[in-house]
Amino acid sequence: xxxxxxxxxxxxxxxxxxxxxxxxxxxxxxxxxxxxxxxxxxxxxxxxxxxxxxxxxxxxxxxxxxxxxxxxxxxxxxxxxxxxxxxxxxxxxxxxxxxxxxxxxxxxxxxxxxxxxxxxxxxxxxxxxxxxxxxxxxxxxxxxxxxxxxxxxxxxxxxxxxxxxxxxxxxxxxxxxxxxxxxxxxxxxxxxxxxxxxxxxxxxxxxxxxxxxxxxxxxxxxxxxxxxxxxxxxxxxxxxxxxxxxxxxxxxxxxxxxxxxxxx
Numbered sequence: 001x002x003x004x005x006x007x008x009x010x011x012x013x014x015x016x017x018x019x020x021x022x023x024x025x026x027x028x029x030x031x032x033x034x035x036x037x038x039x040x041x042x043x044x045x046x047x048x049x050x051x052x053x054x055x056x057x058x059x060x061x062x063x064x065x066x067x068x069x070x071x072x073x074x075x076x077x078x079x080x081x082x083x084x085x086x087x088x089x090x091x092x093x094x095x096x097x098x099x100x101x102x103x104x105x106x107x108x109x110x111x112x113x114x115x116x117x118x119x120x121x122x123x124x125x126x127x128x129x130x131x132x133x134x135x136x137x138x139x140x141x142x143x144x145x146x147x148x149x150x151x152x153x154x155x156x157x158x159x160x161x162x163x164x165x166x167x168x169x170x171x172x173x174x175x176x177x178x179x180x181x182x183x184x185x186x187x188x189x190x191x192x193x194x195x196x197x198x199x200x201x202x203x204x205x206x207x208x209x210x211x212x213x214x215x216x217x218x219x220x221x222x223x224x225x226x227x228x229x230x231x232x233x234x235x236x237x238x239x240x241x242x243x244x245x246x247x248x249x250x251x252x253x254x255x256x257x258x259x260x261x262x263x264x
Contacts, residue, residue: 003057005044013037013044017054018071025137026158027077027147051078075147075158109135113145114166114175118159120151136160144169 005013020033034046055078059070072081082090102110109132112124124132139145148161162175172178 003050003053007041014054014057017051018058021071021078022080024077024079027073027075027079029077033078076150076156103135105132105135106138110139110144110162110166113139113160114162114178117161117175118148118151120153120157120159122157124160 003014007013007016016037017033020036021028030046030048030051033051038044038046055071055073062070067083068086069080069082071078074081108128109124112127113119116123116127121132121136124136136145140147143163143165145160145166146163148159150156151159167173167175170178
């Protein structure tokens with residue numbers, strides 16, 4: 001039976017699927033799961049129905065053992081979520097986290113999502129001019145944004161929207177109540193935003209320079225350790241050659257005296 005399939009080393013197929021979903025930073029679709037699992041197993045064939053049955057078996061096991069999480073399909077893929085019965089406590093915890101002061105990067109990213117939702121990460125990156133993956137994950141953890149699906153574009157990137165916690169955080173009933181003194185494009189052209197992006201780029205360059213200096217220092221240190229050894233080898237080689245010439249050279253001082261053709 002496919003659900004009981006084991007690989008050559010004894011690893012269970014269900015455990016592999018579980019590990020892949022757990023390790024994925026975003027919802028992972030059944031096609032990707034099948035592609036990864038069958039890459040080294042040509043005889044193994046997985047389809048959407050088999051993947052769903054594996055997920056159901058895993059969820060049954062979690063429920064039987066009274067675990068706090070389960071696997072759900074969201075945003076076009078599978079991901080781990082907490083059991084609904086724990087939501088009252090998690091809501092309090094996440095609500096408190098959401099009220100912690102947001103960084104300028106998080107505020108900027110959240111504003112872009114709020115005004116342009118639904119929006120993909122590449123679109124956010126393009127507007128900000130820097131990678132926004134880490135910031136989006138922070139906003140997801142604070143329950144200020146959520147995955148609402150996938151865009152109908154190459155690569156099927158995830159779409160992000162604001163949440164009810166976002167509305168509660170800013171004390172509004174809908175995104176229509178957000179203040180709109182200027183368009184988001186104009187906001188991003190402000191000197192403060194430009195300075196912020198410049199600082200991010202400068203920091204990235206500093207990190208790259210530091211890495212280059214570290215590599216150069218390591219190279220110089222290796223060269224310094226190697227040069228004394230090379231000098232010792234060269235000295236030994238020179239001494240050996242000199243000894244050979246002194247001891248191995250033939251003495252021809254008497255040959256001239258015994259040479260019958262030598263002119264008197």
